[in-house]
Amino acid sequence: MMSDFERYRDLRLMMAAAGLVVIAIALATALMSVGDVNVTVRRGVSTGYNYLVRTLAPNNTANWVYDYRGFDTCLESMIIYLGAFASVLTLGRGIIKMRGYREREGYEEEALLPREAEDTKPTLILRYFGLPAAMLTTAYGIYVVTGGHMSGGGGFQSGVIISTAFLLACLVYGRKENPFKFRRDFLVKLASVGMAGYALLALPGLILTGYALYNVGANIWGGPYIQGLGVTYNFPGPANPYSPDPGVSMSLYPLVQTIIGGPWVMHLRLNEATIFGGPPSDLYITPGTVPYINLAEGFNVTGAISLIILVFLLGWREDEEK
């Protein structure tokens, strides 16, 4: 029988290679820029970002988390990913598994060990409304991740909500009758795809502008906007300090913007005056890479938190799931 170490070897190697490439390019770029006064953080950058951020998405928090400090959030996501795997590998014996320890080692104190889910019989209401409640909660998680760039929510919240649906199903139906059958290998792949996706989303910005996780879909700092939309804004203020790399083809840059930002264009009808005109003002905006990062983050958090729930309840080994 193939062990876990062998089964996930290729996935791990691919993730490690992708991560190393991104880190190596980012480090090399940063080292080459040492001493360049243009890349130092300047006073007033927050004010400038707040001034321009309305050209991305209505959810200012998503812009801050994924655009303004996207690299920081990427590392935070990695903490969740690594924390989940470290937790389940070191502590994830599973409540069901603990039953054996209690019998073998003579545990007497019930307070130390929670009751096994399989011993609990759900009530009639829970039995018939548990599945709809779990599915509707999952749908709510999907709703939250698809609209995280324009309303409350995002990848973190979505992942926790979907994991809550899984926990609800586990608590209502127990181990054997649980209809929400998250399998361990699926959760490992989901979290890995999410984490790798977030890291890889750094590449378009890095290649085109020289800045990892630069939001090439939105380009709040001016320049060409969405192709075919016929909208180009010339922002007031300092002369475009983050313009595309001069070495990048200017035909490639708008194309990437269109591919990434095009599917998420929104038409804002604002009742307040903006830098683009007096009220009511029409504004066409796109969040660019923010929805994609939301999605990757949602996968990562769903996989990580659900894996913790699964392994803490059932244990890590394959034969304990059956």
Next chain:
Amino acid sequence: MNWTAELVRFSEATPLLLGIILGVLFGVQYGGKLNSKVAATILVLGLAAAFVLGTFPYFSTLPGGSFESVVPGAVISFANSYIGGVIGLLIGKVASRKG
């Protein structure tokens, strides 16, 4: 043809399509039996929840869940990605049972 309006209409359908895809992805993780009563319960409660949530801010087209473009002045709107998620979950669950 107004390309700007078409692009916005297309963009407002993106959460709906993404909701269906994600719904199928998570729906195949659901096992067990799904009888017609449970499916109807999920659909009705899902529609009610989508109505309560309403459409996303600034969405104004039918694919975005707003009926304003069809019936001017209408205040009825639905969360399109929530409906997509519910439909996708049901499709995924049925597909997983057959698989």
